Ligand SMILES: NC(=O)C1=CN([C@@H]2O[C@H](COP(=O)(O)OP(=O)(O)OC[C@H]3O[C@@H](n4cnc5c(N)ncnc54)[C@H](OP(=O)(O)O)[C@@H]3O)[C@@H](O)[C@H]2O)C=CC1
Ligand SMILES: N[C@@H](CCC(=O)N[C@@H](CSC=O)C(=O)NCC(=O)O)C(=O)O
């Protein structure tokens with residue numbers, strides 16, 4: 001029996017309040033309105049940003065909410081006026097939408113689309129309302145995607161169709177972590193990616209950091225130095241093609257920036273913060289080469305946290321920049337990433353260290369904090 005045009009009751013992991021476990025609930029998901037798409041979510045990754053918002057440290061975090069933003073699934077139905085995807089398409093949800101017509105999209109300078117950012121940040125659909133209800137209460141949407149529900153509704157500009165040949169338990173990870181790190185290295189850094197032979201340091205060897213390493217390898221970087229406080233990450237760094245590993249806690253009196261400057265004859269051409277720690281961000285900037293070194297902030301830091309350095313660091317030519325979703329334009333560039341995955345040019349499977357079913361999604365959050373987890377994929381149908 002078709003569910004088109006009807007409210008669907010399904011399971012979802014609801015965050016009722018900050019700092020508490022998610023609760024598996026039956027929720028009602030309303031049909032998609034004009035320019036909206038209802039997706040049956042098959043798989044979702046759990047990203048540190050979900051944990052960050054759940055912790056209560058996100059200034060935009062509000063509750064109750066359906067978190068999750070790293071999801072793949074199949075379009076169940078579309079609202080009026082939707083032309084970019086159709087019922088039955090395999091899709092990836094995009095927390096960085098691409099309308100192709102706003103000032104940002106047309107600028108050619110950024111992947112940040114401005115069309116629905118304000119409502120997305122408030123946890124509602126572009127018309128200002130929610131499609132989720134539980135126990136008579138509206139639930140908020142998260143990052144325009146809310147993939148911790150078996151069905152979700154997203155704006156049509158927040159979804160991209162991909163080949164049905166690609167396994168969804170892998171493509172879900174292209175919805176955030178892998179794309180973010182890889183894009184930061186091949187799109188955001190420099191003038192279109194790190195150049196061949198350049199020296200790179202990656203702070204934090206999680207899914208995002210290892211994806212930066214993957215991008216740096218792809219672009220033929222010289223030294224690729226992974227910096228992490230967890231020695232077990234050395235094996236991971238090696239696996240993805242890093243040339244060196246530094247544990248900042250094992251440098252005696254030397255600072256990590258001094259160590260990296262020493263290792264690279266004056267400093268790195270590119271550094272990436274993939275930790276979300278503002279002190280690490282400072283080290284990453286100061287480890288850059290005088291005159292041209294660029295540091296890219298990817299990590300998300302809590303409300304109230306600020307970065308600082310001596311302005312002299314910038315006066316003498318180091319550059320601080322950052323990116324969301326790696327600078328990748330989801331609707332235009334996702335198919336290329338999926339192709340790269342399917343043809344063996346982009347590692348994805350290698351990031352999956354843990355798997356859980358929806359009813360065990362809180363375990364996925366615990367896995368994430370355990371130190372041996374790169375990504376946990378949650379099967380939303382189990
Ligand atoms: N800008 C964007 O678009 C996106 C941003 N993010 C953000 O990127 C960050 C990384 O995400 P993810 O890869 O999933 O996170 P992970 O926690 O998996 O990776 C972070 C790594 O950094 C290590 N680390 C922690 N402190 C330090 C330190 N002082 N020096 C060096 N390494 C350190 C951690 O070690 P340990 O294992 O010991 O904790 C861990 O290996 C998060 O802040 C996340 O919110 C994520 C996706 C998109
Ligand atoms: N509400 C948060 C925003 C945190 C943030 O920067 N998010 C990234 C994506 S992180 C993915 O895992 C992002 O897309 N930023 C651009 C944006 O427009 O939000 C906060 O205020 O800290």
Ligand SMILES: [Zn+2]
Pocket residue numbers: 047048049050069070176177
């Ligand atoms: Zn994420």
Ligand SMILES: [Zn+2]
Pocket residue numbers: 097098099100101102103104105106112113114115
């Ligand atoms: Zn736009």
